[in-house]
Amino acid sequence: MDPVQDRDGLALEDLSDNIDKVNVLKDQMKTEKTPNLDTEKDKSKFRQYEDACDRVKDFYREQHEKQTVAYNLKARNDFKSKTRAEMTIWEAMEKLNTLIDESDPDTSLSQIEHLLQSAEAIRRDGKPRWMQLTGLIHDLGKLLFFYGAEGQWDVVGDTFPVGCAFDKRIIYPDTFKGNPDHDHKIYGTKNGIYTPGCGMDNIMLSWGHDEYLYHIVKDQSTLPAEALAMIRYHSFYPWHSAGAYMEFMDEHDAAMLEAVRAFNPYDLYSKSDEVPSVKKLKPYYLELIDEFFPQKVIKW
Numbered sequence: 363m364d365p366v367q368d369r370d371g372l373a374l375e376d377l378s379d380n381i382d383k384v385n386v387l388k389d390q391m392k393t394e395k396t397p398n399l400d401t402e403k404d405k406s407k408f409r410q411y412e413d414a415c416d417r418v419k420d421f422y423r424e425q426h427e428k429q430t431v432a433y434n435l436k437a438r439n440d441f442k443s444k445t446r447a448e449m450t451i452w453e454a455m456e457k458l459n460t461l462i463d464e465s466d467p468d469t470s471l472s473q474i475e476h477l478l479q480s481a482e483a484i485r486r487d488g489k490p491r492w493m494q495l496t497g498l499i500h501d502l503g504k505l506l507f508f509y510g511a512e513g514q515w516d517v518v519g520d521t522f523p524v525g526c527a528f529d530k531r532i533i534y535p536d537t538f539k540g541n542p543d544h545d546h547k548i549y550g551t552k553n554g555i556y557t558p559g560c561g562m563d564n565i566m567l568s569w570g571h572d573e574y575l576y577h578i579v580k581d582q583s584t585l586p587a588e589a590l591a592m593i594r595y596h597s598f599y600p601w602h603s604a605g606a607y608m609e610f611m612d613e614h615d616a617a618m619l620e621a622v623r624a625f626n627p628y629d630l631y632s633k634s635d636e637v638p639s640v641k642k643l644k645p646y647y648l649e650l651i652d653e654f655f656p657q658k659v660i661k662w
């Protein structure tokens with residue numbers, strides 16, 4: 363007998379298989395964390411990297427040692443050279459669900475739940491539909507993990523510029539000492555290969571889920587510039603939250619920074635909201651996706 367298919371043609375049997383795998387991983391993770399992690403938390407309890415578990419610290423050490431200019435150029439080139447998959451946005455959300463983000467000290471929920479929490483928090487606040495959709499998709503770039511990434515260090519975590527000195531306001535700044543660019547005669551200087559006022563668009567941010575998804579969404583959706591900025595810079599905490607690298611901004615970036623800052627609380631603090639029901643919310647979001655992704659099947 364044929365397996366039962368849902369609206370997007372996915373076999374429901376495969377889905378429940380997936381959900382089982384995620385639940386096993388979630389249970390494993392819970393043992394590493396403090397209790398009540400997903401209940402209402404004080405805002406000051408988020409992003410406490412000094413208190414984070416070794417998994418998070420090891421992740422950032424590896425990332426900060428390996429994100430170099432040379433790697434960045436190679437990753438951007440690989441990205442442009444092929445299409446990795448073709449699937450709808452919803453299929454992408456389901457595929458991503460098996461990934462557990464090693465860099466995140468604040469949630470043990472699955473990726474689909476995090477995406478729905480962000481979107482729902484934006485929707486609850488009466489924000490525009492394009493922003494709700496941005497919340498829904500903002501981490502889909504983590505799909506890179508399944509398409510030839512070298513690990514999680516080139517997919518998740520906060521981002522920072524390469525090609526100029528690493529700012530002290532990046533988390534775990536000392537771990538950059540092991541990065542080959544750290545003492546480079548140009549990349550190791552304050553402005554490096556950039557000039558003040560050059561615009562964030564001309565800065566090479568460390569390669570990962572933000573930059574990858576930004577290019578996909580820019581080419582294949584009708585989402586506005588603010589949405590693209592929210593996606594591209596949402597992990598750039600040194601800039602949007604710590605105020606580093608401001609000297610590279612141009613006039614256009616001021617409005618983009620404002621958009622990114624407006625988005626950030628929905629990404630970060632929604633992690634303590636209740637677990638959303640994927641099944642109940644799916645019809646609403648399928649319609650929303652169709653509104654801004656006219657061709658439905660996306661080239662990833």
Ligand SMILES: O[C@H]1[C@H](O)[C@@H](O)[C@H](O)[C@@H](O)[C@H]1O
Nearest residue numbers: 463465466518519520596597
């Ligand atoms: O651990 C998190 C996670 O990987 C997020 O998706 C990313 O946007 C954040 O910047 C990072 O701190």
Ligand SMILES: [Fe+2]
Nearest residue numbers: 500501596597
């Ligand atoms: Fe993210």
Ligand SMILES: [Fe+2]
Nearest residue numbers: 476500501629
């Ligand atoms: Fe996120």
